[in-house]
Each structure stands twice: as C-alpha cells, then as structure tokens.
Amino acid sequence: MYSYNPKSKCADEFINHEEIQETLQYARENRHNRELIQEILEKAKQRKGLSHREAAVLLDCDLEDKNQEIFALAEQIKKDFYGSRIVMFAPLYLSNYCVNGCVYCPYHAKNRHIARKKLTQEEIRREVIALQDMGHKRLALETGEDPVNCPIDYVLESIKTIYSIKHKNGAIRRVNVNIAATTVENYRKLKEAGIGTYILFQETYHKESYLKLHPTGPKHDYNYHTEAMDRAMEGGIDDVGCGVLFGLELYRYEFAGLLMHAEHLEAVYGVGPHTISVPRIKRADDIDPGVFDNGIDDDTFAKIVACIRIAVPYTGMIISTRESKECRERVLHLGISQISGGSRTSVGGYAEEEPEEECSEQFDVSDKRTLDQVVNWLMGMGYIPSFCTACYREGRTGDRFMSLCKSGQIENCCLPNALMTLKEYLMDYASEDTRKKGEELIEKEIGSIPKEKVREIVKDRLLQIQQGNRDFRF
Numbered sequence: 276m277y278s279y280n281p282k283s284k285c286a287d288e289f290i291n292h293e294e295i296q297e298t299l300q301y302a303r304e305n306r307h308n309r310e311l312i313q314e315i316l317e318k319a320k321q322r323k324g325l326s327h328r329e330a331a332v333l334l335d336c337d338l339e340d341k342n343q344e345i346f347a348l349a350e351q352i353k354k355d356f357y358g359s360r361i362v363m364f365a366p367l368y369l370s371n372y373c374v375n376g377c378v379y380c381p382y383h384a385k386n387r388h389i390a391r392k393k394l395t396q397e398e399i400r401r402e403v404i405a406l407q408d409m410g411h412k413r414l415a416l417e418t419g420e421d422p423v424n425c426p427i428d429y430v431l432e433s434i435k436t437i438y439s440i441k442h443k444n445g446a447i448r449r450v451n452v453n454i455a456a457t458t459v460e461n462y463r464k465l466k467e468a469g470i471g472t473y474i475l476f477q478e479t480y481h482k483e484s485y486l487k488l489h490p491t492g493p494k495h496d497y498n499y500h501t502e503a504m505d506r507a508m509e510g511g512i513d514d515v516g517c518g519v520l521f522g523l524e525l526y527r528y529e530f531a532g533l534l535m536h537a538e539h540l541e542a543v544y545g546v547g548p549h550t551i552s553v554p555r556i557k558r559a560d561d562i563d564p565g566v567f568d569n570g571i572d573d574d575t576f577a578k579i580v581a582c583i584r585i586a587v588p589y590t591g592m593i594i595s596t597r598e599s600k601e602c603r604e605r606v607l608h609l610g611i612s613q614i615s616g617g618s619r620t621s622v623g624g625y626a627e628e629e630p631e632e633e634c635s636e637q638f639d640v641s642d643k644r645t646l647d648q649v650v651n652w653l654m655g656m657g658y659i660p661s662f663c664t665a666c667y668r669e670g671r672t673g674d675r676f677m678s679l680c681k682s683g684q685i686e687n688c689c690l691p692n693a694l695m696t697l698k699e700y701l702m703d704y705a706s707e708d709t710r711k712k713g714e715e716l717i718e719k720e721i722g723s724i725p726k727e728k729v730r731e732i733v734k735d736r737l738l739q740i741q742q743g744n745r746d747f748r749f
C-alpha cells in the first residue's frame with residue numbers, strides 16, 4: 276500500500292488512489308457545508324490557488340448561490356490574469372502509426388481500416404505553408420506512438436523543417452509537442468530542438484481503469500506514463516501541459532488527479548503545469564463515445580473549467596475544436612486561455628482535403644469554422660485573438676513565466692504582444708470584415724496598456740507592421 280506524498284517521484288504516491296478516494300468523500304460530505312465553502316471561496320479570492328481537497332469541495336458544491344459565486348470568481352480570475360486575450364494555435368498531425376491499444380482512439384494498432392500515414396519532410400513543408408497561409412504561428416505536433424515508423428529522430432527532423440519554413444510573411448514561431456511518454460534523453464533532445472510546451476494527456480488518473488483502457492503496447496505502463504512530466508522536467512523542459520480525456524472515468528476522480536499532478540510538479544520542480552487541456556471523448560473511425568459510461572454534460576464541463584481556473588490561476592487552459600462553437604463560447608470566459616482554429620485532425624489534412632475513404636482523422640471536429648471565422652467571432656465577443664509566441668523565445672519559461680504572471684506585468688507585456696501579432700494577422704491573412712473589426716479593437720485596446728512608455732512603443736511598432744516589418748515582441 277502506497278501513501279500520499281506530493282514530493283515523491285513514484286506515480287502511486289503523488290497520484291495516490293486512497294488520497295483521491297478520501298478527497299471525494301470529504302467533498303461529498305461537505306457539498307452543502309456553507310461555512311466551509313465560503314471559507315474556501317475567501318481563500319480562492321486571494322488568487323493563490325487551492326489544494327485539490329478544497330477545489331474538490333467547490334466542484335461538488337450543490338448550493339445554487341455558491342455555485343453562482345464560483346462561476347463569477349472564475350470569470351474574474353480569468354480577466355485579472357489573462358485579460359481578454361485568447362492565444363491561437365493549430366494541431367499538426369505528423370503520423371498516425373501506433374503500436375498501442377488505447378480503446379478510445381482510432382489509431383489503436385488493431386484498427387486495419389484507417390489509412391496509416393506519415394508525412395515526408397516535403398509533405399510537412401506543404402502542411403506548414405498551408406498553416407502559415409491561414410495565419411497560424413503556433414502549432415501542436417501530434418503523433419501516434421511507434422518507435423519504428425515514427426522514431427524521435429523523425430520528430431526532431433520535422434521540428435527543424437517546420438521552424439525553417441518562411442513562406443511570404445509566415446513563420447511558425449512556437450512548436451508544442453504532444454507525443455507519447457519518452458525518456459529523459461529524448462526530452463532533452465526535444466528541448467534542444469526548441470519546442471515550446473511538452474503536452475501529454477494522462478487520459479485517466481485511475482490506475483485500474485488506465486490499465487484496462489490501454490490493454491497493450493508501451494502506453495499500458497501507467498507509472499511510466501504518469502511519471503513522464505518528471506522526466507520531461509529532468510530533460511530541461513519546464514513548460515509541460517497536462518490533461519485528461521473526460522468521459523473515461525468519473526470526472527471528480529480525474530479532477531482531483533489533475534490537481535494532485537499540478538501540486539506534485541510544483542512541490543518537486545517549483546513550477547506547475549504551463550497548461551491544462553480539457554478534451555472530451557469524440558466519435559472517431561471505429562470509436563463510439565456512447566460506450567464510455569462517464570461522459571459529462573455541458574453544465575458539468577463548465578463547472579470543471581471554472582473550478583480548474585480557481586484552483587490553478589497561473590495555468591493556461593486549452594480547448595480544442597473537439598468542442599462546438601456554443602460550448603467553446605460558454606467556457607471561454609470561465610477560464611480558457613488558448614483555443615485552436617481551422618483544425619484538421621487527419622495526417623496531411625491542411626494542404627489537401629483528405630478523400631473520405633482514407634480517413635486518417637483522430638476524431639471528429641465539432642467546430643469546423645476557418646481560422647478567420649474563429650478570429651472574427653472572438654473579436655465580436657470582445658476577446659483579443661493573440662498569435663503571440665514571445666515568452667519562450669525570450670526565455671520566459673517555467674518559473675520565469677509564472678513570475679511574470681505573479682508580478683502583474685502581464686498587461687505591459689502580453690497585451691502589447693497580443694495586439695502586435697493580431698495586427699500582423701490582420702495585415703497578412705484577414706478577410707475584409709475581420710480586418711475592420713480588428714483595427715477597431717486594436718485602437719481601443721492600446722489605451723488599456725498601463726505604462727505610457729510601452730503604449731508609445733506599441734503605437735510605433737504597429738505603424739512599422741503596417742509598413743511591412745514583422746516579428747516585434749516584448
């Protein structure tokens with residue numbers, strides 16, 4: 276029997292089953308404990324986050340008025356830390372060869388009817404040009420796990436190719452990587468290749484379920500998978516992105532597990548996850564989401580997003596095009612700080628639409644709008660779509676990024692970067708209507724930059740962007 280220890284590097288101790296069970300019981304017993312819930316909300320208002328136990332009580336709270344307070348606080352924290360900026364990205368699928376047996380994923384090794392594809396460097400070039408022509412500056416690389424067909428050297432070579440392509444005014448300035456758990460040595464190589472965030476979804480923190488959901492292949496090793504972020508940190512990657520696939524297990528369990536993972540990284544490395552993603556299972560080639568019993572409805576989903584926002588205020592939150600426009604709209608103001616747009620989840624889907632019979636897609640996309648439509652929609656709601664990639668290029672990763680958040684300097688740094696990269700987008704890629712809306716938004720938002728000196732520099736740089744110069748950043 277293992278005991279709970281956030282400082283341990285053993286998965287069974289930092290994600291401890293008994294501790295989660297006790298947390299869920301504690302939350303259940305206190306779900307209408309008005310006094311305790313008020314106390315937790317008071318602590319949350321200090322914006323220093325909550326423990327997994329405290330956050331679990333808020334998630335379970337069933338007092339209507341307190342739930343309203345939870346949503347209002349999440350919204351306020353979102354505004355205080357991220358203003359109205361929303362960072363844009365797109366996934367790029369390099370290969371769907373996979374040796375694992377994940378029961379929820381159509382890439383599983385036994386699926387004989389999806390087309391298996393792996394992009395050549397020339398095909399990557401075409402994909403990247405298509406993505407640059409949409410206006411993207413930040414990518415998340417995705418692959419299945421296959422040491423023979425998709426070895427680390429291929430991923431490294433692909434990253435090099437991606438960074439080298441400069442088509443017209445386009446450039447991919449930040450490549451995040453979502454590949455299977457790997458060794459410290461490989462994480463070091465990824466770091467040297469200049470990746471932004473290393474993303475790995477836990478899928479589920481419930482070990483017994485995890486073993487059943489991943490019956491075969493290297494991913495079956497729960498501890499190796501769960502300890503991946505530790506190895507990434509040891510390999511020098513200090514921006515890591517966590518997430519669970521909601522629908523596989525009880526959401527309360529996953530919520531507690533996610534926060535315990537964040538607490539563990541903070542306790543051992545002094546920095547929690549850079550981002551948390553909140554994917555839900557979707558229909559895919561031979562996958563029917565209906566067979567998983569733990570699907571969550573949109574109300575529960577919104578509550579989860581709000582409670583994560585309150586529990587880890589400095590951690591970015593990502594939502595993908597797995598979710599519909601309506602669902603994305605609902606959770607944006609509750610805590611989401613990054614969204615994808617114009618995404619394709621097939622291998623090679625950007626340069627050319629995939630013929631239906633080939634179907635290399637990982638899952639059905641719900642939000643099928645173009646990037647321009649997403650940008651336009653965001654601005655219509657008062658958000659500033661940001662194509663900023665400055666932090667990691669300026670060495671502000673890990674705790675240096677966190678201290679930028681904590682210092683309150685974000686409005687003098689992130690806001691200008693957001694406005695300047697939006698201006699680039701408007702000049703190079705936007706439709707007429709989007710450009711008009713964007714120019715008005717920039718004009719209005721310049722006034723929100725607190726320091727006058729910074730404001731003046733931004734005005735000057737916006738003018739320079741208008742004249743054809745690119746890539747300014749603070």
Ligand code: SAM
Nearest residue numbers: 379380417418419454455476520556557559638
């Ligand atoms: N293969 C890598 C690994 O082993 O972690 C990760 C890359 S995979 C392309 C990205 C993520 O897609 C997975 O971690 C999983 O959570 C998610 N995913 C798989 N099947 C899905 C489905 N049917 N619906 C929604 N998301 C899915």
